[in-house]
Amino acid sequence: MPGVEKRGVPRDLPAWFQQSLDCVHCGLCLLQCPTYQLFKVEPDSPRGRIYLARALAEGGTAPSVVLKEPLEHCLDCRACESVCPSGVGYHLVLEGARETVAGQVPPRFKDRLKLFFLDAILTRPRVLRLAFDLLAFWERTGLRKLTRLFLFGGLKRMESLLPPIPPKKERRLPPPRSAPGGKPRARAALFTGCVMTELFGRVHYDTLRLLLLHGVEVVVPQTQFCCGALSLHAGSRERAMELARLNIEAFPRNVDWIVFDSAGCGAMLKEYGRLFEGTPLEAEAKAFASKARDVTEVLVELGIETPPGRVELKVVYDDPCHLCHAQGIRSQPRKILESVPGVELVESADPERCCGAAGIYNIVQPEISERLLDKKVEEVRATGADAVATGNPGCMLQIRYGLATREGKPMEVFHPVEILARAFEDGRTRR
Amino acid sequence: MDALAEDLAALVNRESLLTEPDYLMTYECDSLSFFKQRPRAVVLPRTTEEVSRILAYLSRKGIPFTARGSGTGLSGGATPVEGGVVISLARMDRILEVHPRDRCALVQAGVVNTALSKALEPLGLHFAPDPASQPVCSLGGNVGENAGGPHCFKHGMTLNHTLGLTLVLPGGEVLHLGGPCGEPDLDLAGLVVASEGTLGIVTEIWVRLTPNPETFRTLLASFRSLEDCSRAVSRIVRAGIVPSAMEILDKKSIEIVEASVNKAGYPLEAGAVLLVELDGRPEEMERPLSAVEEACRKEGALEVEFAKDPEHRMKLWKGRKGVYGTAGRLAPDVYVMDGVVPRNRLAEALHRIQEVTDSRGLVCPNIAHAGDGNVHPTICYDGRDPEQAQKAEEAGREILRICLELGGTITGEHGVGLEKLSLMPEMFPPGSLRVMRRVKAVFDPAGLANPGKLIPLEEP
Incomplete structure (x- = not known):
């Protein structure tokens, strides 16, 4: 903070602990916190969790299963950071505390399963590809429909969270290099992430098409990795740093932007600098992070071209937490939607409250997740819109699932760029 | 689970009860983290009947209790009492x-x-x-x-x-x-x-x-000094205008607001700003508004700016309302004071408050609800350093004594709680305190309702 010296803070404590000292216990975060809204208890509020984290660092309490619970309840949606007058880096405190607890509390079966899923499947592109090939096979042969009859409990839920597996051509990465017609205005590298490619590969193609239409040359590194966010949020910093390092190596230096179309990955890419603070890779990580941009940021900065076609659609935009709270991006996706002729953009009651997806939270904390989803579905349905637009794969999956499992009129779920790309697709009016 | 927890669980239900030490720890203070006391249990009733059952039980057992809402109080009113139970009303939200x-x-x-x-x-x-x-x-x-x-x-x-x-x-x-x-x-x-x-x-x-008022008009006037700013307040009131709000922010407050998420566009070069708001019917606004502007200019306002639209107004207010939290960036602990002085002595009070904190090397942004003479110095300190904590406490006490000396009171709106308990005898004569104690005894003969707050327990 310029001109203001922060006194009395010893420098040798972990960075996250210093962040916890910024909290003055004012409580302005309470009502922004989805879990406090549900439970109305202090340990399930950002203020309470910071209090516990601080006690943990200062020796006022020790890691335990009891302490772990409220830390795990947190969605890491960072809504609290948007209202914190003291600017506490809450996610850093949370990650630090989770890491400390994870190192000392023996993991339960559920935790081990989660880490296995992260380490062995999600964060390994080839294994993930294979997994989705198997899922596609399972679906194509009709086995999916069949197994549905026998599934129950958590597995049944996971099955319904998974949308139809897209065709293989959508799950392929876009070509390594695409040039726009004419002299390029800028050069961008596309970050494709993990699940995004397998389930929403079509969004990558739309992003690519829009960037080209706006005069941007696009390179797509063919070997890239999960951003590491899920590992970091699960308290596994080492794995997160490994993935980040692989990505930093995989991306070319001579680009203006590293463009992503997944808000969760984007928030993480922008944090790479901080992740490597005090390590030899710091400078490179900071350079990488400084180029990271959401596709909606880039398009608005370039000036959105008016599309030739129309899309007659009433759309409600839902802010992904890691776009609005973590990156402060609120107006750009709305501008994208408003630029499409025929689109009527409407607002729901609380678009910035988490839908309960939160990475893999919807799988590991099903009860809280379902309750948050109830509210979200109710609020988006109340707008009378035909479709929900949101720019993060987790939110897209969750809201799609929520709409499908709760009564009411059917609504489609899109990424904002899909709607814009559709209006460019051809001059025809379509829905 | 101990016997108390079992009994309480039988009165409400397990979901409405917290007994794990870690969870209780998060209830050991409200927004004033100066005082800490871990409760024996936290109960979260949903109805008046549940509260009644809990209080009947606690009074049979002679266990003291403290009510808590959102825990945003600034005088320790919701700090648990030793051996006591916290009754959180957060779930009674209908x-x-x-x-x-x-x-x-x-x-x-x-x-x-x-x-x-x-x-x-x-x-x-x-x-x-x-x-x-x-x-x-x-x-x-x-x-x-x-x-x-x-x-x-x-x-x-x-x-x-x-x-x-x-x-x-x-x-x-x-x-x-x-x-x-x-x-x-x-x-x-x-x-x-x-x-x-x-x-x-x-x-x-x-x-x-x-x-809801039909319209708001909000203006921000910047001044070279707190004195000019305070004189403007008196001039506005003398002119017979009743703004709905008049807020003073000093230089330090301006600085920290401008560096926070609540950045409001306050001029950094000003020694103080005055935020004035009028509400009412559109046709009734122009004359008082220009009178306010004139009063500010006569007292040497450097600049007078009007809120352009509702967003701009919100921004100006968000900055003001975030001062306390924002001060957390200056030091790990923040002690927000609350005292009242007669309006015409505001400048003097603010000046003396600054001397008190400056002489102890404490950073202290100053804000005030100027219309009411209600001052909120925000003392920043590091509670982990006992010397600093003591200095902060001393400064706070001295500030409240200044308020009393100038003919004011020790609380405008934050209450007495634990924070100002020891100053009650300086504020009230023994007779008044005696009556307060008797009133409490009528409602609470056993002295179980948040004892040791507001009313000093013994004769001084």
């Missing part, structure tokens, strides 16, 4: 009745201040008291502390907006004091307002609703 034509509503004590106003928006009504913590603080807490806020200069404090209450006495008896038409005779509901949970627990409140 609006029970709204009577738009009679302009009143019945709410549970845990309803959040702005949640009520938000719910009433379609009716064009709101709850007028607007403490800075209004997006989170509960109406029960507002009643307990007689909360105010910037707009109370014109619209009055919580007391002026409370028509009736449901009070659960420590033995469990439920009283309905006042009601939608107010209290006809002896105003017992009025007595309970500002009693800081020492007479029992308020579970439901009949609140007065205020029509």
Whole structure:
């Protein structure tokens, strides 16, 4: 903070602990916190969790299963950071505390399963590809429909969270290099992430098409990795740093932007600098992070071209937490939607409250997740819109699932760029 | 689970009870982290009946209790007492009745201040008291502390907006004091307002609703010094104008706001700014507005800026309301003071407050609800350093003594709580304190309702 010296803070404590000292216990975060809204208890509020984290660092309490619970309840949606007058880096405190607890509390079966899923499947592109090939096979042969009859409990839920597996051509990465017609205005590298490619590969193609239409040359590194966010949020910093390092190596230096179309990955890419603070890779990580941009940021900065076609659609935009709270991006996706002729953009009651997806939270904390989803579905349905637009794969999956499992009129779920790309697709009016 | 926990669980249910030491720890203080005391248990009732059952039980066992809303109080009113139980009303968050034509509503004590106003928006009504913590603080807490806020200069404090209450006495008896038409005779509901949970627990409140003003006009005047700024306030009041709010922010406050998420566009080169708001009908606004502007200019305003649109107005206010939290960037702990001085001595008071903190090397942004002479120095310190903590406490005490010396009081709207308990004998003569103790004994003969707060226990 310029001109203001922060006194009395010893420098040798972990960075996250210093962040916890910024909290003055004012409580302005309470009502922004989805879990406090549900439970109305202090340990399930950002203020309470910071209090516990601080006690943990200062020796006022020790890691335990009891302490772990409220830390795990947190969605890491960072809504609290948007209202914190003291600017506490809450996610850093949370990650630090989770890491400390994870190192000392023996993991339960559920935790081990989660880490296995992260380490062995999600964060390994080839294994993930294979997994989705198997899922596609399972679906194509009709086995999916069949197994549905026998599934129950958590597995049944996971099955319904998974949308139809897209065709293989959508799950392929876009070509390594695409040039726009004419002299390029800028050069961008596309970050494709993990699940995004397998389930929403079509969004990558739309992003690519829009960037080209706006005069941007696009390179797509063919070997890239999960951003590491899920590992970091699960308290596994080492794995997160490994993935980040692989990505930093995989991306070319001579680009203006590293463009992503997944808000969760984007928030993480922008944090790479901080992740490597005090390590030899710091400078490179900071350079990488400084180029990271959401596709909606880039398009608005370039000036959105008016599309030739129309899309007659009433759309409600839902802010992904890691776009609005973590990156402060609120107006750009709305501008994208408003630029499409025929689109009527409407607002729901609380678009910035988490839908309960939160990475893999919807799988590991099903009860809280379902309750948050109830509210979200109710609020988006109340707008009378035909479709929900949101720019993060987790939110897209969750809201799609929520709409499908709760009564009411059917609504489609899109990424904002899909709607814009559709209006460019051809001059025809379509829905 | 110990016997107390088992008994309480039988009275409510397991979900409404916290007994794990780690969870109890998060209840050991409210927004004033100066005082800490871990409760024996936290109970979260949902109805008046549950509260009544809990209090009956606690009084049989002789266990003291403290009511808590959102825990945003600044004087330690919700700090648990030793060996006591915290009764959190956060889950009593339902609006029970709204009577738009009679302009009143019945709410549970845990309803959040702005949640009520938000719910009433379609009716064009709101709850007028607007403490800075209004997006989170509960109406029960507002009643307990007689909360105010910037707009109370014109619209009055919580007391002026409370028509009736449901009070659960420590033995469990439920009283309905006042009601939608107010209290006809002896105003017992009025007595309970500002009693800081020492007479029992308020579970439901009949609140007065205020029509939303047709328009607001907000202006920001910057001054070279706090003195010029304070003189402008007196001039505005002398001119017979009643703005709905008049807020002073000093240089340090401007600096920290401008470096926070609540950046409001306050001029960094000013020694102080004055934020003035008028509300009413559009045709009634121009004359007082230009009178305010003129008063500011006559007292040497460097610049006078008008809020251009509702967003700009919100921005100007957000900056002001975030000062306290924002101060957290200056030091790990923040001690927000609350004292009142006669309006015409505001400049002198602010000047002397600055001397008190400067001489101890403490950073202290100053803000004030200038219309009411209500000052809120915000002392920044590091509580882990005992010497600094002591300095902060001393400075706080001295500041309140300055308020008394200038003919003011030790609290405007934050209450006495634990924080100012020892100053009560300096503020009130022994006779008044004796009466307060007797009043408490009438409601709470066993002394179990938040004992050791507000009213000093023994004869000084």
